Amino acid sequence: xxxxxxxxxxxxxxxxxxxxxxVAWWESxxxxxxxNERRRAETELAYSDALAxxxxxxxxxxxxxxxxxxxxxRQLELLRNLMLPRQVPDALRARIIELExxxxxxFSRHRxxxxxxxxxxxxxxxxxxQSDDPVERREAWxxxxxxGAAVAEDVRELARLRNxxxxxxxxRDWFALSLATDELDEGKLLxxxxxxxRVTAEPFARWKTALDDRLALRFGxxxxxxxxxxxxxxxxxxxxxxGSVDLDPFFAGKDIVSLSRRTFEGIGLEVASILNRSDLFPxxxxxxxxxxxxxxxxxxxxxxxxxxxxxYWADTMLHELGHGVYDLGYGESLPWLLRSSHLVATEASAxxxxxxxxxxxxxxxxxxxxxxxxxxxxxxxxAARAAELLVFTRWVLVMTAFERAMYADPDGDLDAIxxxxxxxxxxxxxxxxxRAPDWAAKIHVAGAPVYYHTYLYGAIVALQLKDALGAAxxxxxxxxxxxxxxxxxxxxxxxxxxxxxxxxQASGSPLSVETLAREVTIA
Ligand SMILES: [Zn+2]
Numbered sequence: 215x216x217x218x219x220x221x222x223x224x225x226x227x228x229x230x231x232x233x234x235x236x237v238a239w240w241e242s243x244x245x246x247x248x249x250n251e252r253r254r255a256e257t258e259l260a261y262s263d264a265l266a267x268x269x270x271x272x273x274x275x276x277x278x279x280x281x282x283x284x285x286x287x288r289q290l291e292l293l294r295n296l297m298l299p300r301q302v303p304d305a306l307r308a309r310i311i312e313l314e315x316x317x318x319x320x321f322s323r324h325r326x327x328x329x330x331x332x333x334x335x336x337x338x339x340x341x342x343x344q345s346d347d348p349v350e351r352r353e354a355w356x357x358x359x360x361x362g363a364a365v366a367e368d369v370r371e372l373a374r375l376r377n378x379x380x381x382x383x384x385x386r387d388w389f390a391l392s393l394a395t396d397e398l399d400e401g402k403l404l405x406x407x408x409x410x411x412r413v414t415a416e417p418f419a420r421w422k423t424a425l426d427d428r429l430a431l432r433f434g435x436x437x438x439x440x441x442x443x444x445x446x447x448x449x450x451x452x453x454x455x456x457g458s459v460d461l462d463p464f465f466a467g468k469d470i471v472s473l474s475r476r477t478f479e480g481i482g483l484e485v486a487s488i489l490n491r492s493d494l495f496p497x498x499x500x501x502x503x504x505x506x507x508x509x510x511x512x513x514x515x516x517x518x519x520x521x522x523x524x525x526y527w528a529d530t531m532l533h534e535l536g537h538g539v540y541d542l543g544y545g546e547s548l549p550w551l552l553r554s555s556h557l558v559a560t561e562a563s564a565x566x567x568x569x570x571x572x573x574x575x576x577x578x579x580x581x582x583x584x585x586x587x588x589x590x591x592x593x594x595x596x597a598a599r600a601a602e603l604l605v606f607t608r609w610v611l612v613m614t615a616f617e618r619a620m621y622a623d624p625d626g627d628l629d630a631i632x633x634x635x636x637x638x639x640x641x642x643x644x645x646x647x648x649r650a651p652d653w654a655a656k657i658h659v660a661g662a663p664v665y666y667h668t669y670l671y672g673a674i675v676a677l678q679l680k681d682a683l684g685a686a687x688x689x690x691x692x693x694x695x696x697x698x699x700x701x702x703x704x705x706x707x708x709x710x711x712x713x714x715x716x717x718x719q720a721s722g723s724p725l726s727v728e729t730l731a732r733e734v735t736i737a
Pocket of ligand 1: 533537561564
């Protein structure tokens with residue numbers, strides 16, 4: 215079959231399966247009934263089976279020839295990336311899926327114990343943000359880690375099985391395979407992470423020394439006595455209250471949905487069609503988080519959220535709609551396979567818009583705070599933003615280095631490796647004599663493997679886009695030219711060009727930590 219005809223027939227086969235899977239996913243998240251969950255699993259399997267088809271994969275491999283039509287070549291490339299990780303023996307693929315869902319169930323059912331009572335993640339988070347009692351904090355922190363011990367052996371086994379699958383396909387391990395199918399170069403990734411380490415190490419150390427002084431004062435101990443439970447979340451992945459600006463009072467009583475609509479209208483990007491199809495407010499039986507889904511790649515884009523009038527939900531709505539405008543922005547003539555985005559690019563768009571909720575420009579022009587208040591806030595907002603980027607970058611360094619080590623040797627001393635990395639990058643003092651699989655308590659290690667670095671890439675690209683828009687048209691808020699630039703250079707091409715070239719085209723420079731370095735040095 216000629217390459218163009220092959221691509222067309224695969225698209226025809228995949229399109230309805232993908233559509234059914236997306237609709238079923240949406241239904242299962244807005245209404246968690248057993249019937250909806252059954253439909254979700256069924257449609258997921260049908261889609262995944264189509265991508266596992268061996269004859270089809272062989273035909274795609276055969277059709278990939280240099281010199282063919284570039285758009286067809288690009289579609290074959292993406293198809294291959296989608297299909298390759300599923301070209302593993304059926305028994306192995308089934309075993310991996312089974313183990314993944316077993317771990318997932320264990321995570322959702324597991325509850326830690328604090329003060330003799332079972333507590334959920336929200337309660338643990340509340341204690342770590344609010345409690346001034348070090349004994350209670352320690353108990354909450356330890357409770358957050360007990361799930362690690364419950365799943366660690368299964369997560370190690372998952373890593374072994376994933377490695378077996380990757381090696382069968384000719385890759386070193388699952389880490390290498392994942393990067394390859396995400397079109398990420400490992401050498402470049404390691405160099406970027408080393409750069410990110412270099413530009414954040416000193417400002418992070420300075421910021422953390424100041425934080426530790428405040429924490430020591432708050433808990434009545436010396437800074438050398440601070441342990442991981444003195445920080446504001448189980449992994450020290452978020453900026454503690456001590457380093458952030460409380461914007462919630464500005465959002466009290468505000469209509470977050472209309473503020474976000476107003477934001478996108480102000481730059482000429484339409485979101486009304488998304489909002490009309492969305493499910494935005496808390497309700498029982500519905501997913502408690504937020505996401506944006508492109509159901510059919512033809513304009514049916516929806517957001518699920520649980521909006522409350524606070525800063526978190528303002529940021530989150532702008533974030534999800536940042537994904538949504540991307541999905542609505544694919545060029546009209548693009549074929550179905552290319553009407554999609556690389557995770558780094560769409561996450562960059564989402565982070566770019568989400569960050570507006572903590573910017574002076576947006577707070578003044580859209581949420582309506584006064585100019586005097588804006589001036590007063592500006593310095594603190596910039597410092598908080600820098601702290602956020604520092605904490606986040608150091609945490610990604612831990613996660614990425616850990617996963618690379620885990621796939622290199624799933625039987626290694628992972629407990630020790632984890633604490634070495636935490637001490638090195640996050641500068642936390644490990645609890646004395648602790649021997650426990652604390653790494654396994656992070657759900658991403660099992661459920662979203664080899665993914666964390668895309669968050670950092672997305673954040674870096676978002677900063678580059680912000681800079682580029684600032685230089686080109688003076689900013690984002692109320693500047694339709696900014697929307698036009700994003701639409702033309704970032705959204706319209708879909709996946710017709712590789713993500714790294716797209717980043718260069720949209721931001722004017724290849725991915726580099728230069729803007730990150732500038733944003734964090736004010737801390
Ligand atoms: Zn996102």
